[in-house]
Amino acid sequence: CFVLVWSAKDKKLYGLNGSGLAPRALSAQKVRSLGYSEMPVNGWLPTMVPGAVGAWAELRRRFGSMSMAQLMAPAMAYAREGYPVPINVHRLWVGEAKRFRAAAEKEPEVFAPWLEYFTKDGEAYGPGELFRLPDYAASLESLAATDCESFYRGELTEKILDFSQKTGGYFSREDFESYHPLWVEPISTDYKGYQVFEMPPNGHGITVLMALNILKGLELGERDSADTYHKLIEAVKLAFIDAKTFVADPSYMQTKVEDMLSDRYAAKRRSLIGDQALYPTAGDPSCGDTVYFCTADGEGNMVSYIQSNYKNFGSGIVIPGTGISLQDRGCGFSFDPASDNCYAPGKKAYHTIIPGFLCKDGKAVGPFGVMGGFMQPQGHLQVLVNAIDYGMNPQECLDAPRFQWAGGLKIQLEEAMAPGIAAGLRARGHEVEILKSGSFMGRGEIIWNTEHGTLAGATEPRCDGQVAVW
Numbered sequence: 001c002f003v004l005v006w007s008a009k010d011k012k013l014y015g016l017n018g019s020g021l022a023p024r025a026l027s028a029q030k031v032r033s034l035g036y037s038e039m040p041v042n043g044w045l046p047t048m049v050p051g052a053v054g055a056w057a058e059l060r061r062r063f064g065s066m067s068m069a070q071l072m073a074p075a076m077a078y079a080r081e082g083y084p085v086p087i088n089v090h091r092l093w094v095g096e097a098k099r100f101r102a103a104a105e106k107e108p109e110v111f112a113p114w115l116e117y118f119t120k121d122g123e124a125y126g127p128g129e130l131f132r133l134p135d136y137a138a139s140l141e142s143l144a145a146t147d148c149e150s151f152y153r154g155e156l157t158e159k160i161l162d163f164s165q166k167t168g169g170y171f172s173r174e175d176f177e178s179y180h181p182l183w184v185e186p187i188s189t190d191y192k193g194y195q196v197f198e199m200p201p202n203g204h205g206i207t208v209l210m211a212l213n214i215l216k217g218l219e220l221g222e223r224d225s226a227d228t229y230h231k232l233i234e235a236v237k238l239a240f241i242d243a244k245t246f247v248a249d250p251s252y253m254q255t256k257v258e259d260m261l262s263d264r265y266a267a268k269r270r271s272l273i274g275d276q277a278l279y280p281t282a283g284d285p286s287c288g289d290t291v292y293f294c295t296a297d298g299e300g301n302m303v304s305y306i307q308s309n310y311k312n313f314g315s316g317i318v319i320p321g322t323g324i325s326l327q328d329r330g331c332g333f334s335f336d337p338a339s340d341n342c343y344a345p346g347k348k349a350y351h352t353i354i355p356g357f358l359c360k361d362g363k364a365v366g367p368f369g370v371m372g373g374f375m376q377p378q379g380h381l382q383v384l385v386n387a388i389d390y391g392m393n394p395q396e397c398l399d400a401p402r403f404q405w406a407g408g409l410k411i412q413l414e415e416a417m418a419p420g421i422a423a424g425l426r427a428r429g430h431e432v433e434i435l436k437s438g439s440f441m442g443r444g445e446i447i448w449n450t451e452h453g454t455l456a457g458a459t460e461p462r463c464d465g466q467v468a469v470w
Contacts, residue, residue: 244282295367378403412433
Protein backbone atom coordinates (compact mmCIF):
# COMPACT_ATOMS: atom_id res chain seq x y z
CA CYS A 1 0.00 0.00 0.00
CA PHE A 2 0.89 3.66 -0.41
CA VAL A 3 -0.56 6.41 1.76
CA LEU A 4 -0.68 10.21 1.85
CA VAL A 5 -1.75 11.69 5.21
CA TRP A 6 -2.60 15.35 5.76
CA SER A 7 -2.01 16.24 9.42
CA ALA A 8 -4.23 19.14 10.48
CA LYS A 9 -2.02 19.64 13.53
CA ASP A 10 1.20 19.96 11.51
CA LYS A 11 -0.37 21.47 8.36
CA LYS A 12 1.83 18.98 6.53
CA LEU A 13 1.46 16.07 4.10
CA TYR A 14 3.20 12.78 4.97
CA GLY A 15 3.89 9.82 2.70
CA LEU A 16 4.14 6.14 3.70
CA ASN A 17 5.55 3.52 1.32
CA GLY A 18 4.14 0.15 2.34
CA SER A 19 5.36 -1.78 -0.69
CA GLY A 20 7.18 -5.05 -0.16
CA LEU A 21 10.49 -6.59 -1.14
CA ALA A 22 11.49 -9.41 -3.46
CA PRO A 23 12.66 -12.61 -1.72
CA ARG A 24 16.41 -12.72 -1.22
CA ALA A 25 16.53 -16.21 -2.75
CA LEU A 26 15.27 -15.01 -6.16
CA SER A 27 16.83 -13.06 -9.01
CA ALA A 28 16.01 -12.35 -12.65
CA GLN A 29 18.59 -14.93 -13.67
CA LYS A 30 16.97 -17.55 -11.43
CA VAL A 31 13.49 -16.90 -12.82
CA ARG A 32 14.79 -17.01 -16.41
CA SER A 33 16.50 -20.32 -15.67
CA LEU A 34 13.09 -21.74 -14.82
CA GLY A 35 11.96 -21.05 -18.39
CA TYR A 36 10.29 -17.64 -18.07
CA SER A 37 10.94 -14.63 -20.29
CA GLU A 38 8.85 -12.43 -17.98
CA MET A 39 7.41 -12.71 -14.49
CA PRO A 40 4.42 -15.10 -14.30
CA VAL A 41 1.25 -13.92 -12.57
CA ASN A 42 0.46 -17.14 -10.68
CA GLY A 43 2.30 -19.01 -7.93
CA TRP A 44 5.27 -18.21 -5.73
CA LEU A 45 7.52 -16.44 -8.26
CA PRO A 46 5.67 -13.08 -8.38
CA THR A 47 5.04 -12.92 -4.63
CA MET A 48 6.89 -10.38 -2.50
CA VAL A 49 7.05 -9.77 1.24
CA PRO A 50 3.74 -7.94 1.83
CA GLY A 51 4.20 -4.41 3.12
CA ALA A 52 0.58 -3.39 3.76
CA VAL A 53 0.33 -5.06 7.17
CA GLY A 54 3.35 -3.21 8.50
CA ALA A 55 1.95 0.04 7.10
CA TRP A 56 -1.31 -0.44 9.03
CA ALA A 57 0.68 -0.53 12.26
CA GLU A 58 2.85 2.46 11.27
CA LEU A 59 -0.21 4.56 10.46
CA ARG A 60 -1.91 3.69 13.74
CA ARG A 61 1.18 4.39 15.84
CA ARG A 62 1.83 7.77 14.24
CA PHE A 63 -1.65 9.13 13.59
CA GLY A 64 -4.19 6.79 15.16
CA SER A 65 -6.50 7.37 18.11
CA MET A 66 -7.77 3.80 18.51
CA SER A 67 -6.25 0.41 19.30
CA MET A 68 -5.53 -2.08 16.53
CA ALA A 69 -8.24 -4.35 17.96
CA GLN A 70 -10.81 -1.56 17.61
CA LEU A 71 -9.69 -0.76 14.10
CA MET A 72 -9.87 -4.37 12.95
CA ALA A 73 -13.15 -5.22 14.69
CA PRO A 74 -15.38 -4.49 11.62
CA ALA A 75 -13.14 -6.57 9.33
CA MET A 76 -13.11 -9.41 11.85
CA ALA A 77 -16.89 -9.32 11.97
CA TYR A 78 -17.22 -9.44 8.19
CA ALA A 79 -14.75 -12.33 7.97
CA ARG A 80 -16.49 -14.29 10.72
CA GLU A 81 -20.14 -13.51 10.00
CA GLY A 82 -19.91 -12.95 6.25
CA TYR A 83 -20.70 -10.16 3.82
CA PRO A 84 -22.86 -10.15 0.66
CA VAL A 85 -20.77 -10.35 -2.51
CA PRO A 86 -21.24 -7.23 -4.73
CA ILE A 87 -22.20 -7.88 -8.34
CA ASN A 88 -19.07 -6.34 -9.90
CA VAL A 89 -16.84 -8.30 -7.52
CA HIS A 90 -18.73 -11.46 -8.48
CA ARG A 91 -18.03 -10.86 -12.17
CA LEU A 92 -14.29 -10.65 -11.53
CA TRP A 93 -14.47 -13.64 -9.15
CA VAL A 94 -15.86 -15.86 -11.93
CA GLY A 95 -12.75 -15.25 -14.01
CA GLU A 96 -10.46 -15.85 -11.05
CA ALA A 97 -12.13 -19.19 -10.27
CA LYS A 98 -11.45 -20.29 -13.84
CA ARG A 99 -7.87 -19.04 -13.63
CA PHE A 100 -7.01 -20.94 -10.46
CA ARG A 101 -8.89 -24.12 -11.36
CA ALA A 102 -6.54 -24.34 -14.34
CA ALA A 103 -3.53 -23.54 -12.16
CA ALA A 104 -4.56 -26.22 -9.63
CA GLU A 105 -4.61 -28.85 -12.34
CA LYS A 106 -0.87 -28.26 -12.86
CA GLU A 107 0.16 -27.61 -9.24
CA PRO A 108 -2.60 -28.89 -6.93
CA GLU A 109 -0.57 -28.59 -3.73
CA VAL A 110 0.12 -24.89 -4.40
CA PHE A 111 -3.39 -23.75 -5.40
CA ALA A 112 -5.66 -26.13 -3.47
CA PRO A 113 -5.95 -23.68 -0.52
CA TRP A 114 -7.21 -20.93 -2.82
CA LEU A 115 -9.96 -23.18 -4.15
CA GLU A 116 -10.81 -24.28 -0.61
CA TYR A 117 -11.13 -20.75 0.76
CA PHE A 118 -12.47 -18.78 -2.19
CA THR A 119 -14.82 -21.10 -4.10
CA LYS A 120 -17.78 -23.37 -3.45
CA ASP A 121 -16.96 -26.66 -5.16
CA GLY A 122 -14.72 -24.78 -7.56
CA GLU A 123 -17.21 -22.05 -8.46
CA ALA A 124 -17.23 -18.34 -7.55
CA TYR A 125 -19.59 -17.04 -4.90
CA GLY A 126 -22.70 -15.47 -6.40
CA PRO A 127 -23.89 -11.85 -6.17
CA GLY A 128 -25.63 -11.28 -2.83
CA GLU A 129 -24.33 -14.56 -1.41
CA LEU A 130 -22.70 -14.38 2.03
CA PHE A 131 -18.98 -15.07 1.96
CA ARG A 132 -17.32 -16.06 5.24
CA LEU A 133 -13.63 -16.48 6.08
CA PRO A 134 -13.32 -17.43 9.77
CA ASP A 135 -9.62 -18.35 9.51
CA TYR A 136 -8.94 -14.83 8.32
CA ALA A 137 -10.82 -13.44 11.31
CA ALA A 138 -8.44 -15.43 13.52
CA SER A 139 -5.44 -14.01 11.59
CA LEU A 140 -6.74 -10.48 12.17
CA GLU A 141 -7.12 -11.24 15.87
CA SER A 142 -3.45 -12.26 15.94
CA LEU A 143 -2.45 -9.03 14.19
CA ALA A 144 -4.58 -6.95 16.54
CA ALA A 145 -3.07 -8.59 19.62
CA THR A 146 0.52 -8.02 18.45
CA ASP A 147 0.20 -4.66 16.63
CA CYS A 148 0.87 -6.62 13.42
CA GLU A 149 4.18 -8.04 14.66
CA SER A 150 2.95 -11.65 14.29
CA PHE A 151 2.95 -11.20 10.51
CA TYR A 152 6.68 -10.46 10.30
CA ARG A 153 8.11 -11.90 13.48
CA GLY A 154 5.58 -14.35 14.95
CA GLU A 155 3.04 -17.11 14.45
CA LEU A 156 1.78 -15.96 11.06
CA THR A 157 5.36 -15.71 9.80
CA GLU A 158 5.86 -19.35 10.72
CA LYS A 159 2.76 -20.44 8.81
CA ILE A 160 3.81 -18.50 5.71
CA LEU A 161 7.35 -19.88 5.80
CA ASP A 162 6.11 -23.43 6.41
CA PHE A 163 3.82 -23.38 3.36
CA SER A 164 6.53 -21.69 1.28
CA GLN A 165 9.06 -24.39 2.12
CA LYS A 166 6.59 -27.25 1.51
CA THR A 167 5.34 -26.04 -1.88
CA GLY A 168 8.36 -24.53 -3.62
CA GLY A 169 8.30 -20.93 -2.37
CA TYR A 170 11.36 -18.72 -1.88
CA PHE A 171 10.74 -16.79 1.34
CA SER A 172 13.20 -16.82 4.23
CA ARG A 173 12.82 -15.72 7.83
CA GLU A 174 15.17 -12.81 7.13
CA ASP A 175 12.86 -11.57 4.35
CA PHE A 176 10.12 -10.99 6.90
CA GLU A 177 12.08 -10.03 10.00
CA SER A 178 14.01 -7.29 8.18
CA TYR A 179 10.96 -5.65 6.59
CA HIS A 180 9.79 -2.18 7.65
CA PRO A 181 7.59 0.33 5.75
CA LEU A 182 9.19 3.68 4.91
CA TRP A 183 8.09 7.25 5.63
CA VAL A 184 8.89 9.31 2.52
CA GLU A 185 8.54 12.90 1.31
CA PRO A 186 5.71 13.33 -1.23
CA ILE A 187 6.60 14.83 -4.62
CA SER A 188 4.57 17.62 -6.25
CA THR A 189 4.12 20.08 -9.04
CA ASP A 190 2.21 23.37 -9.34
CA TYR A 191 -0.61 23.36 -11.87
CA LYS A 192 -2.59 26.54 -12.50
CA GLY A 193 -2.67 27.65 -8.87
CA TYR A 194 -2.93 24.21 -7.28
CA GLN A 195 -0.27 21.94 -5.78
CA VAL A 196 -0.70 18.32 -6.91
CA PHE A 197 1.00 15.72 -4.68
CA GLU A 198 1.90 12.11 -5.48
CA MET A 199 4.09 9.46 -3.90
CA PRO A 200 7.71 9.29 -5.12
CA PRO A 201 9.06 6.21 -6.93
CA ASN A 202 8.85 3.19 -6.79
CA GLY A 203 5.28 4.10 -7.75
CA HIS A 204 4.43 5.88 -11.00
CA GLY A 205 2.60 8.85 -9.52
CA ILE A 206 5.34 10.94 -11.08
CA THR A 207 3.64 10.22 -14.42
CA VAL A 208 0.75 12.49 -13.39
CA LEU A 209 3.08 15.32 -12.43
CA MET A 210 5.13 15.05 -15.63
CA ALA A 211 1.98 15.09 -17.77
CA LEU A 212 0.69 18.17 -15.92
CA ASN A 213 4.03 19.89 -16.45
CA ILE A 214 3.71 19.27 -20.19
CA LEU A 215 0.13 20.55 -20.23
CA LYS A 216 1.07 23.81 -18.48
CA GLY A 217 2.40 25.23 -21.72
CA LEU A 218 -0.46 24.03 -23.94
CA GLU A 219 -3.70 25.86 -24.59
CA LEU A 220 -6.65 23.58 -23.86
CA GLY A 221 -9.83 24.39 -25.73
CA GLU A 222 -13.37 23.18 -25.18
CA ARG A 223 -13.66 20.18 -22.86
CA ASP A 224 -15.44 17.95 -25.38
CA SER A 225 -13.22 18.55 -28.40
CA ALA A 226 -10.88 16.19 -30.22
CA ASP A 227 -8.07 18.77 -30.00
CA THR A 228 -8.27 18.86 -26.18
CA TYR A 229 -8.28 15.09 -25.92
CA HIS A 230 -5.40 14.86 -28.39
CA LYS A 231 -3.25 17.11 -26.17
CA LEU A 232 -4.17 15.19 -23.01
CA ILE A 233 -3.39 11.86 -24.68
CA GLU A 234 -0.04 13.00 -26.05
CA ALA A 235 1.03 14.41 -22.66
CA VAL A 236 0.05 11.15 -20.94
CA LYS A 237 1.92 9.04 -23.50
CA LEU A 238 5.15 10.98 -23.17
CA ALA A 239 5.04 10.98 -19.37
CA PHE A 240 4.08 7.31 -19.18
CA ILE A 241 6.85 6.04 -21.43
CA ASP A 242 9.39 7.94 -19.32
CA ALA A 243 7.98 6.53 -16.09
CA LYS A 244 8.05 2.99 -17.47
CA THR A 245 11.68 3.51 -18.46
CA PHE A 246 13.07 5.28 -15.41
CA VAL A 247 10.91 4.47 -12.34
CA ALA A 248 12.24 1.76 -10.02
CA ASP A 249 13.22 1.14 -6.42
CA PRO A 250 14.66 4.57 -5.46
CA SER A 251 17.92 3.02 -4.31
CA TYR A 252 18.44 1.64 -7.85
CA MET A 253 17.24 4.63 -9.90
CA GLN A 254 19.94 6.40 -11.90
CA THR A 255 17.57 9.09 -13.16
CA LYS A 256 16.80 11.89 -10.72
CA VAL A 257 13.21 12.71 -9.80
CA GLU A 258 13.98 16.44 -9.94
CA ASP A 259 15.23 16.07 -13.52
CA MET A 260 12.05 14.23 -14.52
CA LEU A 261 9.97 17.06 -13.02
CA SER A 262 12.05 19.99 -14.28
CA ASP A 263 10.48 22.75 -16.39
CA ARG A 264 13.28 22.33 -18.90
CA TYR A 265 12.49 18.67 -19.49
CA ALA A 266 8.74 19.38 -19.65
CA ALA A 267 9.40 21.96 -22.38
CA LYS A 268 11.52 19.49 -24.30
CA ARG A 269 8.77 16.84 -24.20
CA ARG A 270 6.05 19.42 -24.95
CA SER A 271 7.85 20.45 -28.12
CA LEU A 272 7.25 16.96 -29.55
CA ILE A 273 3.47 17.41 -29.53
CA GLY A 274 2.01 18.38 -32.88
CA ASP A 275 -1.19 17.76 -34.82
CA GLN A 276 -0.55 14.04 -35.32
CA ALA A 277 -0.34 11.17 -32.81
CA LEU A 278 3.14 10.28 -31.62
CA TYR A 279 4.53 6.79 -31.24
CA PRO A 280 6.18 7.61 -27.88
CA THR A 281 9.76 6.83 -26.92
CA ALA A 282 11.55 7.68 -23.69
CA GLY A 283 13.49 10.91 -23.45
CA ASP A 284 16.56 11.89 -21.44
CA PRO A 285 15.52 13.73 -18.24
CA SER A 286 19.15 14.34 -17.33
CA CYS A 287 18.99 17.19 -19.81
CA GLY A 288 18.25 19.44 -16.98
CA ASP A 289 -7.27 -5.56 -7.79
CA THR A 290 -6.66 -2.61 -6.03
CA VAL A 291 -8.77 -0.74 -3.49
CA TYR A 292 -8.65 3.00 -3.00
CA PHE A 293 -10.34 4.97 -0.25
CA CYS A 294 -10.06 8.46 1.19
CA THR A 295 -11.16 9.85 4.54
CA ALA A 296 -11.54 13.20 6.27
CA ASP A 297 -12.48 14.04 9.85
CA GLY A 298 -13.88 17.03 11.69
CA GLU A 299 -10.41 18.14 12.83
CA GLY A 300 -9.18 18.56 9.25
CA ASN A 301 -7.11 15.37 9.01
CA MET A 302 -7.29 13.62 5.63
CA VAL A 303 -6.00 10.34 4.19
CA SER A 304 -5.48 9.17 0.61
CA TYR A 305 -4.92 5.40 0.75
CA ILE A 306 -4.43 2.69 -1.88
CA GLN A 307 -3.72 -1.01 -1.44
CA SER A 308 -3.45 -3.83 -3.97
CA ASN A 309 -3.18 -7.56 -4.57
CA TYR A 310 -2.49 -6.56 -8.21
CA LYS A 311 -4.20 -9.23 -10.34
CA ASN A 312 -7.54 -9.46 -8.51
CA PHE A 313 -6.77 -12.29 -6.04
CA GLY A 314 -3.04 -11.86 -6.61
CA SER A 315 -0.76 -14.86 -6.95
CA GLY A 316 -3.30 -17.49 -5.92
CA ILE A 317 -1.09 -18.43 -2.96
CA VAL A 318 -3.26 -18.76 0.15
CA ILE A 319 -1.65 -19.76 3.44
CA PRO A 320 -3.49 -22.73 5.00
CA GLY A 321 -5.05 -22.04 8.38
CA THR A 322 -4.92 -18.25 7.89
CA GLY A 323 -7.05 -17.21 4.92
CA ILE A 324 -4.18 -14.88 3.90
CA SER A 325 -3.92 -14.41 0.12
CA LEU A 326 -0.54 -13.24 -1.19
CA GLN A 327 -0.14 -10.59 -3.91
CA ASP A 328 1.71 -10.90 -7.22
CA ARG A 329 3.22 -7.41 -7.27
CA GLY A 330 6.51 -8.90 -8.46
CA CYS A 331 4.93 -8.76 -11.93
CA GLY A 332 6.01 -5.12 -11.93
CA PHE A 333 9.68 -6.07 -12.35
CA SER A 334 11.56 -6.07 -15.63
CA PHE A 335 13.95 -8.84 -16.73
CA ASP A 336 16.04 -6.42 -18.78
CA PRO A 337 19.48 -6.21 -17.10
CA ALA A 338 19.87 -2.66 -18.46
CA SER A 339 16.71 -1.51 -16.66
CA ASP A 340 16.83 0.13 -13.22
CA ASN A 341 13.72 -1.96 -12.52
CA CYS A 342 15.33 -5.33 -13.28
CA TYR A 343 14.41 -8.02 -10.73
CA ALA A 344 16.93 -8.34 -7.91
CA PRO A 345 16.88 -9.94 -4.43
CA GLY A 346 15.43 -7.72 -1.71
CA LYS A 347 14.36 -5.05 -4.21
CA LYS A 348 11.11 -3.09 -4.49
CA ALA A 349 9.18 -3.42 -7.76
CA TYR A 350 7.69 -0.75 -10.01
CA HIS A 351 4.18 -0.21 -8.63
CA THR A 352 1.05 0.95 -10.42
CA ILE A 353 -0.88 2.01 -7.30
CA ILE A 354 -0.84 5.74 -6.53
CA PRO A 355 -2.76 7.85 -4.00
CA GLY A 356 -3.19 11.53 -4.90
CA PHE A 357 -3.65 14.72 -2.88
CA LEU A 358 -4.54 18.28 -3.88
CA CYS A 359 -3.61 21.53 -2.09
CA LYS A 360 -4.07 25.24 -2.81
CA ASP A 361 -2.08 28.05 -1.21
CA GLY A 362 -0.53 25.57 1.21
CA LYS A 363 -3.93 24.39 2.47
CA ALA A 364 -5.47 20.96 1.96
CA VAL A 365 -8.12 20.64 -0.75
CA GLY A 366 -8.17 16.92 -0.19
CA PRO A 367 -7.44 13.33 -1.26
CA PHE A 368 -8.33 11.64 -4.54
CA GLY A 369 -7.49 8.41 -6.30
CA VAL A 370 -8.37 6.26 -9.31
CA MET A 371 -7.77 2.51 -9.12
CA GLY A 372 -7.02 0.37 -12.17
CA GLY A 373 -3.44 -0.68 -12.94
CA PHE A 374 -1.87 1.43 -15.69
CA MET A 375 -5.07 3.46 -15.96
CA GLN A 376 -4.35 5.11 -12.62
CA PRO A 377 -2.12 8.06 -13.64
CA GLN A 378 -4.34 8.59 -16.68
CA GLY A 379 -7.37 8.69 -14.40
CA HIS A 380 -5.62 11.11 -12.02
CA LEU A 381 -4.77 13.44 -14.89
CA GLN A 382 -8.32 13.46 -16.28
CA VAL A 383 -9.88 14.06 -12.85
CA LEU A 384 -7.50 16.98 -12.19
CA VAL A 385 -8.02 18.60 -15.59
CA ASN A 386 -11.79 18.21 -15.20
CA ALA A 387 -11.62 20.02 -11.85
CA ILE A 388 -8.94 22.65 -12.43
CA ASP A 389 -9.36 23.49 -16.11
CA TYR A 390 -13.08 22.94 -16.48
CA GLY A 391 -14.47 23.68 -13.01
CA MET A 392 -16.25 20.36 -12.49
CA ASN A 393 -17.34 19.34 -8.99
CA PRO A 394 -15.90 16.09 -7.56
CA GLN A 395 -18.77 13.88 -8.72
CA GLU A 396 -18.74 15.40 -12.21
CA CYS A 397 -14.98 14.74 -12.35
CA LEU A 398 -15.59 11.02 -11.80
CA ASP A 399 -18.70 10.78 -13.99
CA ALA A 400 -17.08 12.33 -17.08
CA PRO A 401 -16.22 9.90 -19.93
CA ARG A 402 -12.57 8.78 -19.98
CA PHE A 403 -9.89 7.75 -22.43
CA GLN A 404 -7.07 5.28 -21.88
CA TRP A 405 -3.79 5.09 -23.78
CA ALA A 406 -3.21 1.38 -24.39
CA GLY A 407 0.29 1.54 -25.90
CA GLY A 408 1.72 2.73 -29.21
CA LEU A 409 -0.96 4.67 -31.08
CA LYS A 410 -3.85 2.77 -29.48
CA ILE A 411 -6.50 4.78 -27.59
CA GLN A 412 -9.60 3.44 -25.88
CA LEU A 413 -12.63 5.70 -25.44
CA GLU A 414 -15.74 5.14 -23.40
CA GLU A 415 -18.94 4.86 -25.44
CA ALA A 416 -20.38 7.92 -23.68
CA MET A 417 -17.69 10.19 -25.18
CA ALA A 418 -19.11 13.20 -27.04
CA PRO A 419 -19.90 12.64 -30.75
CA GLY A 420 -17.12 13.53 -33.13
CA ILE A 421 -14.22 13.01 -30.74
CA ALA A 422 -13.40 9.51 -32.01
CA ALA A 423 -13.42 10.70 -35.64
CA GLY A 424 -11.32 13.74 -34.73
CA LEU A 425 -8.72 11.58 -32.98
CA ARG A 426 -8.59 9.12 -35.87
CA ALA A 427 -7.93 12.05 -38.20
CA ARG A 428 -4.93 12.91 -35.99
CA GLY A 429 -3.49 9.39 -36.38
CA HIS A 430 -4.78 7.71 -33.23
CA GLU A 431 -5.97 4.11 -33.43
CA VAL A 432 -9.30 4.40 -31.59
CA GLU A 433 -11.30 1.63 -29.93
CA ILE A 434 -14.72 2.34 -28.41
CA LEU A 435 -15.44 0.45 -25.17
CA LYS A 436 -19.05 -0.30 -24.28
CA SER A 437 -18.11 -1.12 -20.68
CA GLY A 438 -16.32 1.32 -18.39
CA SER A 439 -15.09 -1.39 -16.01
CA PHE A 440 -11.48 -1.00 -17.23
CA MET A 441 -11.48 2.80 -17.17
CA GLY A 442 -10.57 3.15 -13.51
CA ARG A 443 -12.45 3.41 -10.24
CA GLY A 444 -12.11 6.60 -8.23
CA GLU A 445 -13.05 8.29 -4.97
CA ILE A 446 -12.68 11.94 -3.93
CA ILE A 447 -13.09 14.09 -0.81
CA TRP A 448 -12.38 17.79 -1.40
CA ASN A 449 -12.94 20.89 0.71
CA THR A 450 -15.34 23.33 -0.94
CA GLU A 451 -15.06 27.12 -0.99
CA HIS A 452 -17.87 27.15 1.59
CA GLY A 453 -15.82 25.23 4.17
CA THR A 454 -17.74 21.97 3.73
CA LEU A 455 -16.56 18.60 2.45
CA ALA A 456 -17.70 17.20 -0.91
CA GLY A 457 -17.45 13.44 -1.39
CA ALA A 458 -17.71 11.64 -4.72
CA THR A 459 -17.74 7.97 -5.65
CA GLU A 460 -17.05 6.09 -8.86
CA PRO A 461 -20.05 5.17 -11.07
CA ARG A 462 -18.06 2.35 -12.71
CA CYS A 463 -17.86 0.12 -9.62
CA ASP A 464 -19.33 -0.59 -6.19
CA GLY A 465 -18.32 2.62 -4.38
CA GLN A 466 -19.93 4.63 -1.62
CA VAL A 467 -19.73 7.98 0.13
CA ALA A 468 -20.35 7.49 3.86
CA VAL A 469 -20.74 9.99 6.70
CA TRP A 470 -20.69 8.89 10.32
